[in-house]
Amino acid sequence: MQKTVERYHPCPRQNGFVVMQLPTSPTHTLIVNSYMQPHRVATWQDAVTEYFTGKVEILAEYDEVIYTSKDGDFVMRMPAVARLLKSVGMYKRGVKFSRVNVMVRDRFECAFCGKPFHMSDLTYDHVVPRKQGGKTEWTNIVSACRACNHKKGARTPEQAKMKLLKKPYRPKTLPIADPVLAIKRDIPSEWLPFVP
Secondary structure (H helix, E strand, C coil), rough: CCCCCCCCCCCCCCEECCCCCCCCCCCCCECCCCCCCCCCCCCCHHHHHHHCCCCCCEEEEEEEEEEEECCCCCCEEEEEEEEECCCCCCCCCCCCCCCCHHHCCCCEEEECCCCEEEHHHEEECCCCCCCHCCCHHHHEEEEEEEHHHHHHHCCCCCCCCCCCCCCCCCCEEEEEEEEHHHHHHHHHHHHHCCCC
């Protein structure tokens, strides 16, 4: 359930604070840029820190109360969506090699069967296996589902008689929000109005 708020107006710090309650639902916050486009996903703790340091405003919240002042005048719920108050770029530049960035480059799709997968159901595969001299680098790594990775084994696609649908390449930039968009089926309902 989405709850829109203006801005929090916390009461001054006091000696007695109510202890934070541990959350039972989603624990991440979608950070959107100043144009209301998905920028990144942060922990709710980081989003709260960014709120109190003036970097974001809270746009939507989860139901969980994470803080209540002793006198009850100020209640803060876990932030679901926060907006950056300063403009930022939409693309990562100087992309470093990592498992997540390979999957973002490949749009969370298997390079062999072409089907989309959740990140936890993907592996990264050496096109030329390490046993055959293949290196762990952008131009030799693709995202692969577990079934295709197992079928290919320590062989090249040609040796395994499998078609490589996506040629690996070194990206110059990566859209920052792609991981958010790629797993849309798994995101909290509070995020849906902010994800295209």
